[in-house]
Amino acid sequence: MTSAASTTFDPEAFRQRVRAFLTENAPDLPFRPGTRSPENEEEEKVLRAWSALVYRENLYGTDWPLEYGGNPHWVADEDFIVSEEFARARAPVPIGAGGLAGFAFIAFGTEEQKRKYLPRIRSYEDVWCQLFSEPDAGSDLASMRTTAVLDGDEYVVNGQKVWSTNAKYAEYGFLLARTDPTVKHAGISAFALDMTAKGIDVRPLREMTGTSDFNEVFFDNVRVPAANVIGPVNDGWRVATSSLAEERAGVGALVVRLRQGLNALIDLSSRVEVGGQPASKDPDTRQALAAFAARVEIATQLALATMDRRGRGEVRVQDAPISKLSFATLNWDMADFGVCLQGAPGMLSNLDPDAADGGRWQDELLYAKAYTISGGSNEIMRNLLAERALKLPRD
Numbered sequence: 001m002t003s004a005a006s007t008t009f010d011p012e013a014f015r016q017r018v019r020a021f022l023t024e025n026a027p028d029l030p031f032r033p034g035t036r037s038p039e040n041e042e043e044e045k046v047l048r049a050w051s052a053l054v055y056r057e058n059l060y061g062t063d064w065p066l067e068y069g070g071n072p073h074w075v076a077d078e079d080f081i082v083s084e085e086f087a088r089a090r091a092p093v094p095i096g097a098g099g100l101a102g103f104a105f106i107a108f109g110t111e112e113q114k115r116k117y118l119p120r121i122r123s124y125e126d127v128w129c130q131l132f133s134e135p136d137a138g139s140d141l142a143s144m145r146t147t148a149v150l151d152g153d154e155y156v157v158n159g160q161k162v163w164s165t166n167a168k169y170a171e172y173g174f175l176l177a178r179t180d181p182t183v184k185h186a187g188i189s190a191f192a193l194d195m196t197a198k199g200i201d202v203r204p205l206r207e208m209t210g211t212s213d214f215n216e217v218f219f220d221n222v223r224v225p226a227a228n229v230i231g232p233v234n235d236g237w238r239v240a241t242s243s244l245a246e247e248r249a250g251v252g253a254l255v256v257r258l259r260q261g262l263n264a265l266i267d268l269s270s271r272v273e274v275g276g277q278p279a280s281k282d283p284d285t286r287q288a289l290a291a292f293a294a295r296v297e298i299a300t301q302l303a304l305a306t307m308d309r310r311g312r313g314e315v316r317v318q319d320a321p322i323s324k325l326s327f328a329t330l331n332w333d334m335a336d337f338g339v340c341l342q343g344a345p346g347m348l349s350n351l352d353p354d355a356a357d358g359g360r361w362q363d364e365l366l367y368a369k370a371y372t373i374s375g376g377s378n379e380i381m382r383n384l385l386a387e388r389a390l391k392l393p394r395d
Contacts, residue, residue, distance in 0.1 A: 005057075009073075009075045009077060009078075009278065011081060014077075014078060014081055015085060015207050018059065018085040019085055021059070022086070022089045022091050023089075025050075025053060025090065026089060026091040026092075027046050027047070027050050027091075029043065029092060031090045032211075032363065032367075036211065036213045036367075037165055037166050037167065037169070037212065037213040037214075038095070039211070042359075044095075044169050047092060047095045048056075048124045048127065049124075051095055051096075051124045052122070054093075054094055054242075055094065055122040055123070055124070058071045060082070060093075060099065060138075061099070061102065061261065062074040062078055062100065063076075065106065065114075067350070068106075068114065068122070069118075069122050077307060080303070080307045084253060084255070084256045085108070086253060087253035087256035087257050087260070088255075088256050088260075093253075094167075094281070095166055096128045096129060096166045096170060097128040097129055097130040097165075097166070098121040098124075098126070098127065098128040099121075100128070100130060100174060100243050100244070101128045101172070101174045102117075102118060102121050103242070103243040104174065104190060104231070104240075104242075104243045105230065106119055107239075107243070108190075108231030108232075108235075108239050109230055110227075112227070113227075113230065116129060116247075117172070117192060118175075119152070119321045124169040125171075126170075126172050127166060127169050127170045127171055127172075127360060128170055128171070128172045128173065128174055129164045129166045129167040129170035129172075129173045129174070129195070129215075129217075130164060130173070130174050131161040131164055131166070131173040131174060131176065131193065131217060132161070132174075132176050132240065133161060133162055133163045133164075133177040133373065134159070134160060134161055134162060135160060135162050139175065141240070142177065142184040142185045142188070142237070142394075143184070144159075144177070144178055145159055145160075145257035146158070146161065146176075146177045146178060146219065146225060147159055147177060147181070148178065148179050148189060148224065149178035149179075150226065151223075152221045153225065153226050153227075154224060154226060155177075155191070155223070155225075156221055156222070156223055156224075157177055157191075157193075157199075157219045157220060157221075157223075157224055158219050158222070159218075159219050160216065160217065160218050160219070161175075161217045162214070162215075162216050163214045164202075164215045164216070164217050165215075167202045167213055167215035167217050168202055168204055168212075168215055171194070171196070172192055172194060172195055172291060173192075173193040173195050173196055174190070174191075174192070174193075174230075175190070175192075177189060177191060177236075177238075178192055179233055179234055179236075180234050184394075185237040185394055186234055186235075188234065188238040188240075189231075189233050189234055189235070190229065190231055190236035190240060191224055191228050191230060192228045193228070194224075194228075194311040196306060197222050197223065198222070198223075199219060199222040199223075200218070200219060200220075200222055201220070202215050202216075202217050203215060203218070207366070208266025208366045209334070209363060209367050210350070210351060214370075216304070223305045226334035241380075244384070254299070254303070254323060254324075254327040255296075255299055255300050255327075257294060257327075258299055258330060258331065261334045261335075261338075261364070262292055262293060262334065264320045264338070264360070265289060265292065265337065265338055265341070265355065266280070266289060268341055268342075268356065268357065269363075272341055272343065272356070274343075279341055285341070291335070292330075292334055295326075295330050295333075297328070298326070299323070299326050299330060302322060302323060303323060306319045306323065316389075317388040318388075319386045320384075321381035321382070321385050321389075324378075325381050325382070327370075328371040328372045329378075330370055331364075332368040332369070332371070335361060335364035335365040335368045336368075338361035338364065338365070339361045339362060341361075342356050342361065346361070346362070348362065350362035350363040351355065
């Protein structure tokens with residue numbers, strides 16, 4: 001998608017506008033890598049207000065339909081600039097899965113659903129969570145066991161989801177459930193789920209980072225109106241994968257985070273010792289840093305190529321999965337190297353006052369695996385590449 005405004009769009013002026021907005025308005029909260037849930041209710045209130053402001057400023061949701069707040073002058077480059085500047089400023093992005101749900105409603109929702117849900121996503125009256133992964137189907141959504149059985153004009157949902165960020169605070173969930181047990185991909189439907197409905201039990205998970213960003217969600221005969229099905233019944237796989245593939249704005253942010261991480265690794269190598277000298281003078285360390293620099297540059301060029309295609313109004317289904325996969329694997333490798341580079345002190349907790357860089361590398365490493373799950377697991381991204389880009393058979 002693009003517009004006639006692309007011929008007059010001034011990227012540098014827009015970038016300066018975003019930077020000024022962030023300088024003046026970004027909340028002063030402790031930086032934590034990744035997509036983290038609020039630490040407490042007060043922080044949650046701050047992040048809701050901040051997220052609503054970001055949408056009001058048309059920095060997110062800019063490409064939505066005009067009647068739901070989109071900008072008629074939107075061009076694709078804006079998404080990348082916004083994500084880059086948010087990452088550079090370490091400013092929190094809008095919390096929850098409202099953007100993901102918004103894509104689903106815009107592409108597959110009824111007009112009634114769009115009128116009901118889209119304005120409240122933008123205003124942050126409703127925070128959304130993603131209810132896809134399950135304990136035994138995290139990397140193979142087609143094997144999910146959560147069921148939705150039609151009973152009159154309602155579906156009765158039973159089962160369990162896991163790794164649901166912000167479920168503790170969410171008013172709604174973007175739910176995938178099995179509506180036809182006889183087939184795999186073609187037996188899944190997507191739902192808008194009221195998280196206050198009777199029979200829903202949200203249990204925060206205490207993670208090795210020391211925080212509880214993720215949750216388990218249990219469903220015990222939860223009744224969902226049939227009107228809450230997003231898209232056709234039994235077409236939830238397409239609804240979900242199409243929505244995940246549309247989450248393009250984060251590509252620029254991922255590249256910025258990788259560059260920030262590389263610079264921090266180079267700095268760390270000058271402050272720790274290997275064989276009685278700064279690690280930065282050790283040949284093996286320098287070789288490893290050079291390899292990371294090359295991989296970061298490859299990720300950067302992939303992002304730039306994606307930006308260029310988007311600017312021309314071209315869409316490739318492989319762009320988002322490739323960007324996500326390259327980031328998740330490289331981010332893990334860099335965090336692991338940052339911990340190992342410290343030697344024995346790398347064994348310290350991320351909360352230990354003697355940990356290098358305030359425990360950054362321990363926290364980065366502990367959280368890095370979450371990136372292989374969030375926004376669609378690495379396996380799901382590989383499935384997208386296989387099925388939608390390479391046209392391989394599903395079974």
